[in-house]
Amino acid sequence: MTDNELIWRxxxxxxxxxxxxxxxxxKALMRSGLxxxxxxxxxxxxxxxxTYTEIRARADPVTSRGDGYNFLLALGDSFARNxxxxxxxxxxxxxxxxxxxxxxxxxxxxVYDEGLLDPSDIPDFEERVEANDWHVYPLDLRGLAxxxxxxxxxxxxxxGATCALIGMDLEHVEDLMSDAMPEKILEPNLEIxxxxxxxxxxxxxxxxxxxxxxxxxxxxxxxLLSGSDAISYGAIDEGCxxxxxxxxxxxxxxxxxxxxxxxxxxxxxxxxEDEIAAAAMAxxxxxxxxxxxxxxxxxGFALMSEPLGLAEMTExxxxxxxxxxxxxxxxxxTKPEQSDLEHVxxxxxxxxxxxxxxxxxxxxxxxQSRLAFEIAYEYQIPAILLYDQKLGGEMLNVPKSHFDxxxxxxxxxxxxxxxxxxxxxxxxxxxxxxxxxxxxxVSPRSVPGQKGGRYLATGNEHGPSGxxxxxxxxxxxQIDRRLEKLEAIREHLDDLGTQTYMGPEEADYGILTFGSxxxxxxxxxxxxxxxxxxxxxxxxxxxxxxxxxxxxxxxESVDAVLVVEMTASGQFRGLVQKNxxxxxxxxxxxxxxxxxxxxxxxxxxGFESIVVEGDGLDSSTTTFVPAAGD
Amino acid sequence: xxxFSAIGEEREIDRDEYTPGVEPQxxxxxxxxxxxxxxxxxxxxxxxxxxxxxxxxxxxxGCSGKLNSYLDSYGFHTIHxxxxxxxxxxxxxxxxxxxxxxxxxxxxxxxGGNHFTHTxxxxxxxxxxxxxxxxxxxxxGQTSPTSPKGHKxxxxxxxxxxxxxxPLSLSLNAGASYVAxxxxxxxxxxKEILIEAMEHDGFAHVDFLTQCPTWNKDxxxxxxxxxxxxxxxxxxxxxxxVEAAEMMRTTEQALYDGEVLTGRFYVDEERPSYQEEKQAIxxxxxxxxxxxxxxxxxxxxxxxxxxxxxxx
Ligand SMILES: Cc1ncc(C[n+]2csc(CCOP(=O)(O)OP(=O)(O)O)c2C)c(N)n1
Ligand code: SF4
Numbered sequence: 049m050t051d052n053e054l055i056w057r058x059x060x061x062x063x064x065x066x067x068x069x070x071x072x073x074x075k076a077l078m079r080s081g082l083x084x085x086x087x088x089x090x091x092x093x094x095x096x097x098x099t100y101t102e103i104r105a106r107a108d109p110v111t112s113r114g115d116g117y118n119f120l121l122a123l124g125d126s127f128a129r130n131x132x133x134x135x136x137x138x139x140x141x142x143x144x145x146x147x148x149x150x151x152x153x154x155x156x157x158x159v160y161d162e163g164l165l166d167p168s169d170i171p172d173f174e175e176r177v178e179a180n181d182w183h184v185y186p187l188d189l190r191g192l193a194x195x196x197x198x199x200x201x202x203x204x205x206x207x208g209a210t211c212a213l214i215g216m217d218l219e220h221v222e223d224l225m226s227d228a229m230p231e232k233i234l235e236p237n238l239e240i241x242x243x244x245x246x247x248x249x250x251x252x253x254x255x256x257x258x259x260x261x262x263x264x265x266x267x268x269x270x271x272l273l274s275g276s277d278a279i280s281y282g283a284i285d286e287g288c289x290x291x292x293x294x295x296x297x298x299x300x301x302x303x304x305x306x307x308x309x310x311x312x313x314x315x316x317x318x319x320x321e322d323e324i325a326a327a328a329m330a331x332x333x334x335x336x337x338x339x340x341x342x343x344x345x346x347x348g349f350a351l352m353s354e355p356l357g358l359a360e361m362t363e364x365x366x367x368x369x370x371x372x373x374x375x376x377x378x379x380x381x382t383k384p385e386q387s388d389l390e391h392v393x394x395x396x397x398x399x400x401x402x403x404x405x406x407x408x409x410x411x412x413x414x415x416q417s418r419l420a421f422e423i424a425y426e427y428q429i430p431a432i433l434l435y436d437q438k439l440g441g442e443m444l445n446v447p448k449s450h451f452d453x454x455x456x457x458x459x460x461x462x463x464x465x466x467x468x469x470x471x472x473x474x475x476x477x478x479x480x481x482x483x484x485x486x487x488x489x490v491s492p493r494s495v496p497g498q499k500g501g502r503y504l505a506t507g508n509e510h511g512p513s514g515x516x517x518x519x520x521x522x523x524x525x526q527i528d529r530r531l532e533k534l535e536a537i538r539e540h541l542d543d544l545g546t547q548t549y550m551g552p553e554e555a556d557y558g559i560l561t562f563g564s565x566x567x568x569x570x571x572x573x574x575x576x577x578x579x580x581x582x583x584x585x586x587x588x589x590x591x592x593x594x595x596x597x598x599x600x601x602x603x604e605s606v607d608a609v610l611v612v613e614m615t616a617s618g619q620f621r622g623l624v625q626k627n628x629x630x631x632x633x634x635x636x637x638x639x640x641x642x643x644x645x646x647x648x649x650x651x652x653x654g655f656e657s658i659v660v661e662g663d664g665l666d667s668s669t670t671t672f673v674p675a676a677g678d
Numbered sequence: 679x680x681x682f683s684a685i686g687e688e689r690e691i692d693r694d695e696y697t698p699g700v701e702p703q704x705x706x707x708x709x710x711x712x713x714x715x716x717x718x719x720x721x722x723x724x725x726x727x728x729x730x731x732x733x734x735x736x737x738x739x740g741c742s743g744k745l746n747s748y749l750d751s752y753g754f755h756t757i758h759x760x761x762x763x764x765x766x767x768x769x770x771x772x773x774x775x776x777x778x779x780x781x782x783x784x785x786x787x788x789x790g791g792n793h794f795t796h797t798x799x800x801x802x803x804x805x806x807x808x809x810x811x812x813x814x815x816x817x818x819g820q821t822s823p824t825s826p827k828g829h830k831x832x833x834x835x836x837x838x839x840x841x842x843x844x845p846l847s848l849s850l851n852a853g854a855s856y857v858a859x860x861x862x863x864x865x866x867x868x869k870e871i872l873i874e875a876m877e878h879d880g881f882a883h884v885d886f887l888t889q890c891p892t893w894n895k896d897x898x899x900x901x902x903x904x905x906x907x908x909x910x911x912x913x914x915x916x917x918x919x920v921e922a923a924e925m926m927r928t929t930e931q932a933l934y935d936g937e938v939l940t941g942r943f944y945v946d947e948e949r950p951s952y953q954e955e956k957q958a959i960x961x962x963x964x965x966x967x968x969x970x971x972x973x974x975x976x977x978x979x980x981x982x983x984x985x986x987x988x989x990x
Contacts, residue, residue: 271989281981289967290771292763313979314963314970316770316956321796325763328756332767335754336734336775337968340767358757448986455978457971464972465683476699476750495968496734496752496768496775497682504746506755507739515702515747516755 052106052262054214055114055153058206059100059144060123062090069203070101071443072228073210075272076220077105078445081264084272085567086443087113089644092297092381097127098143107264110444111409111567115649116151118259119214121206122160124190142169149176157183157259159209161202163190183257185213185248192244197236204237208244213254216261218245269448275413275439275564276301278446279369280309282417283341287457288367289315290340292329294322296348297381298437299371303343323348327355330366334359335505337459337495339421343369343433346388347378350395356430357396362505363428363482363493363530365460367420372436374643383643384438386563386614389623392434393592399527401534403431404591408548408566410444414451416546416589423540425460427490427533434591436614438645439564461492468500478513479503484525489532538593547598551577551584557659558606559585560599560635562620565612565646572651583655588620594627603628609635610659612651616641681972684731685774691724698750705744711888711899712741712809714862715780716748719807721865722872723751728776736765738781738790740816742809742888745780759790766802766952772968773803773953776876780807784814787823787843798852798881803951805875805882808845811890812897819893826934842934845885846926846943850919855880855946857922859929859939861887861903867940874942880951887938903938916945 054077058070067088074084082105091097104114122144129140145158145165152158158177160167167173167186177184187209189202204225211218218241225237248254273281279302283291289310293303307317316333320326323344330342344352349370359366372388374380392404403423407413417433424431463471471492472480481503483491494501504514509526511517548566550559551573561569566587576583586602588595603609609631611621618637625632638654640646697720706712723733733751737743739758746753752775756764765779786794786808797806812829814820821834824845828837849857856878860868868886875882887899906912906925914921922944929939956962963970970976 269990271986273989277989281985284979284981287971287978289970290767292767309981309985311961312984314965314967316962316967318767318770320763321792324760325793325796328760328763329767332736332754332764333771333967335764336768336771337971338771339971340771354757355760358760362754448982448990451980451982451986453980455980457976457978459971464681474700478698478750495682495772497685497732497772497968499684499731502731502750502752504753504755506747506753507757508755514753516744 052260053104053114054119054259054261055102055104055117056119056121056210057100057102057117057148058121058123059098059148061125061127061140061144062093062097062099064123065200065203066099066101066123069207070103072224073207073221074103074443075224077103077261078270078272079220080216080261081266082106082262083109083264084445085110085113088441090382098140098147100148105262107262111570112648114571115647116153118153118156119210120148120152120156120158121210122148122158122165123203123206124161124164142166146170152180152182155181155258157185157213157257159185159187159206159213161189161206162186163188185209185252187248189244192247193240196239196243201237201240204240205244208241209248212245212248214259214261215254218242270445271448272443272445273410274301274441274443275410275435276305276441278410278413279417279433279435280305281451282414283367283421284309284313285451285453285455286339286418286421287455288339288341288421289313290330290333290338292318292320292326292342294320294326294344294348296345298373298440299343299345299348299369301440302369302371323351324354327352327368328358330368331355331359331364334364334366335362335495337462339425339459341367341369343371345371345373346375346391349388349392353395356402357398357400358507359430360396360400360402360530361507363491364505365424365428366430367424367433368430369433369435371440372434374641380643382437384436384564384614384645385641386436387616387619387641389434389591389615389619392432393623399531401429401530402592403429403537404434405431406434406563406589406591407439408563408587408589410439411446411450412589413439418456419546422456423537425458427488427537428460428493429533434563436564461490463492463494463501465499465501468494468498474513477502480512481514482510482512482526484512484529486529488536489529491529534593541590541593542595546589547595548587548589549584550587553584555584556582556607558602558609559583559612559651559655560588560602560609560624561585561612562588562591565614568646568648569612569651571648572655575648575652576655579652581655581660591623594623596627599624600628603631603634608659610638610655611635612638612646614640614645681969682772682774684729687729687732688727691727691729693720693724695730696720696723696750698748702747704748706741707892709889709891710741711811711862711890712745714865714868715807715809715886715888716745718865718868718872719749721869722876725873726776726876728876732774733776733778734765734768736761736768736777736779738785740782740785740814742780742782742785742815759785759788759793761785762790762793762797762806765804766797769802769804770953770962772966774966777804778807778876779804781809782815783808783810783812783824784822787845795848795852798849798854798883800952801853801855801880801949803879803881803953805872805884807884807886809888810845810885811888811894811899813890813894815890815893844926844930846930847923849883850923850926850944854883855949856882857944858942859885859887861899861938861940862889863899864903864940867905871942880946880949887940898933898936898938901936901938903940906939906941912939916942919944
């Protein structure tokens with residue numbers, strides 16, 4: 049272990065209260081002055097199945113889950129069981145313990161519920177404990193909970209035991225429980241918490257191990273948010289008051305957060321029959337003058353291809369979010385991957401254009417959710433916010449002041465009736481909605497119900513007043529104008545500087561990445577430089593229009609570049625090469641597509657063996673793709 | 679000045695206002711039933727008191743989808759089968775608009791069938807006109823969902839093995855609160871039914887029989903029709919679901935036997951529209967959402983004021 053940090057993993061069956069317990073504990077750690085980062089792992093099952101959440105806490109900022117962990121709280125076993133040996137779900141009785149041991153660091157702590165789990169079922173448990181210098185604390189969490197209240201409260205007992213063993217007082221945990229729980233269950237929970245805390249201190253010597261809670265302090269007030277929270281709040285602050293969707297993991301989180309909050313804000317949320325309808329409704333609401341969004345994950349987004357093209361052709365602003373999970377087809381619903389990148393960039397027919405932004409952190413998720421709306425409405429183009437199950441589900445503390453921005457109700461180039469009166473019209477009074485000459489390629493729009501703004505929006509090619517028009521000159525003028533917007537958007541994004549630089553300004557080598565892997569790359573870069581390498585990294589946010597000049601300058605400034613992404617086919621690297629048109633020999637890929645995101649050490653190892661030593665990796669989950677020609 | 683001063687404006691409306699002057703003249707074939715829909719709609723709109731600028735006509739794709747190219751209002755010519763979700767969202771965003779959706783039988787009962795059943799189920803306050811010519815017109819004469827069993831076309835050379843869709847029964851069962859059928863060959867009834875449909879507060883589905891002389895010369899729509907509401911042979915209560923269902927069943931069978939029955943088949947004035955239901959449970963603002971973006975006095979809430987404390 050390098051420096052003082054706690055990486056606490058709570059594991060059990062779904063239904064054990066892992067999510068709520070870990071959220072509260074993460075918040076307690078944040079309130080005690082630490083920086084926290086959470087990572088969730090869960091199977092695609094309703095009941096049962098092994099699941100865990102990790103909370104990493106340290107005094108200075110954290111950007112990734114880190115490598116491995118040092119404290120395991122192995123809870124119960126509320127698993128759906130099938131005793132048959134070859135059954136798919138099998139007998140998972142000891143999984144909370146056994147499944148987690150591989151990543152437990154040397155000197156780590158294990159607390160397990162001896163009321164439910166029996167380590168003698170795990171072959172070589174004792175040997176491993178000894179070999180790794182693990183400190184094991186068997187506690188009858190279930191029995192303790194049963195005595196005071198109900199068995200299900202054993203998670204609370206686990207938190208009490210944790211606090212005792214890491215030297216953390218109960219104040220923040222108790223406060224949070226009091227805020228969250230109704231009187232009736234609060235009492236027994238507090239009892240259980242304290243009893244567990246005290247009995248551990250009585251029974252054991254917590255100084256026997258080195259895992260303790262670090263000390264830290266925040267200069268300003270923090271909030272603990274998930275990527276899905278950040279995206280939703282960004283949309284709300286940007287004036288989005290209409291959402292239509294159809295559930296699909298992991299996009300459902302944003303859909304749910306928006307649905308919970310919009311009615312209270314006077315907005316509208318609609319769960320509809322399918323994703324085609326969902327995206328078409330966002331288009332319809334936006335056409336009528338409202339800031340609207342929809343979204344989905346891979347399979348559902350495939351259905352949105354049609355309305356996406358319609359929005360582009362009719363120049364209707366709309367924001368779609370795409371929460372990637374492992375594909376193809378239904379793939380692995382609860383596992384992250386970045387392999388919908390090409391799908392999102394290129395879906396829909398014709399020379400269809402959209403904006404695609406891929407935030408790399410939770411702060412960026414908020415910023416870029418706002419930015420997606422800003423651009424969509426300013427330039428009358430669909431904007432897609434591309435993220436993945438990892439970024440959507442992980443939580444991070446962010447200074448509250450990060451959100452201190454004015455809400456934006458501006459509909460972009462939408463004219464008032466007074467302005468409409470001044471605009472060109474056809475002799476019979478129809479408004480020139482799609483003028484050939486327009487600044488930035490953006491032709492001001494009207495919305496239905498406005499006087500003097502009558503026009504036809506159509507998915508067919510159309511002339512200035514909106515009517516279907518196949519005249520070659522008009523076609524060229526219209527498509528050129530629509531494409532021109534992307535150049536204007538590129539300049540707009542360049543002014544904002546949306547790409548993220550990591551590591552020293554000058555370095556021999558570079559790492560390129562995008563989206564949710566950015567934070568992990570940031571940590572890997574620090575480790576690499578500390579290990580004596582000379583490495584910097586660039587996290588690219590703008591997938592379309594691509595920041596070609598900026599990425600080119602980055603590649604030019606180093607000897608070789610490792611491209612890190614969670615795809616099997618190197619889609620992001622392909623995008624870089626497509627836009628830059630060369631540098632094939634300078635780029636190599638580090639890929640991961642087994643359902644788990646990168647850990648910093650994997651990037652460090654990958655860099656050392658691929659870039660420094662110049663050979664491939666033998667791991668089946670990380671792949672070296674030889675440089676393609678330009 | 680309101681941001682949407684065209685909405686609710688009270689004035690004499692001349693039906694010529696809906697006729698584009700310079701813009702495209704219809705490209706429909708001579709004798710096409712679609713002319714009948716256009717004419718009836720132009721006559722009905724002023725009588726409902728709706729101006730072109732407060733009317734949003736959303737269409738799908740097909741010969742029928744061209745309707746809003748020839749009717750001068752706000753229009754959204756969407757994509758094949760998708761007029762309904764676009765239309766109903768626009769209505770939710772700005773309930774002051776008169777929202778009409780229109781498309782063909784392929785568009786509405788085929789590719790858009792899912793949207794059709796769900797829009798009816800939710801009872802959105804809008805009018806949906808389906809040009810039922812029992813054929814795909816624009817793509818040149820393929821069998822459509824309403825083509826009779828045994829219908830032969832280049833894509834069904836041995837004759838369709840499928841029972842046709844029964845749109846009236848489908849609509850009633852899905853939950854539409856107004857269901858009628860009319861025919862292009864009878865402009866007077868068509869106009870009346872469209873007026874009623876637009877005035878109806880809920881989802882009004884009008885199955886509009888339109889002849890396609892180019893591809894479907896065998897269709898029954900040419901024969902004289904009987905208005906079931908005027909005929910003594912067909913006594914039933916249009917507000918009674920059971921009687922309406924029975925009449926629809928008879929009608930939908932009779933059409934393929936050569937007897938065309940039209941009229942109102944079901945009218946439910948009691949059922950609240952979707953918008954009313956949503957407002958009643960607090961899921962939709964009383965004031966049109968779209969207005970808010972133009973209201974300088976409106977205070978936009980910030981997420982951090984309301985939500986962030988929960989995350990602290
Ligand atoms: C997704 C999609 N599939 C197919 C088509 C081709 N298409 C255009 S119109 C049409 C059929 C229209 O038939 P109908 O709805 O009955 O309308 P009509 O032309 O008879 O008025 C089809 C299949 C399309 N435009 N889009
Ligand atoms: S093809 Fe048929 S439906 Fe289309 S315009 Fe001609 S007659 Fe009308």
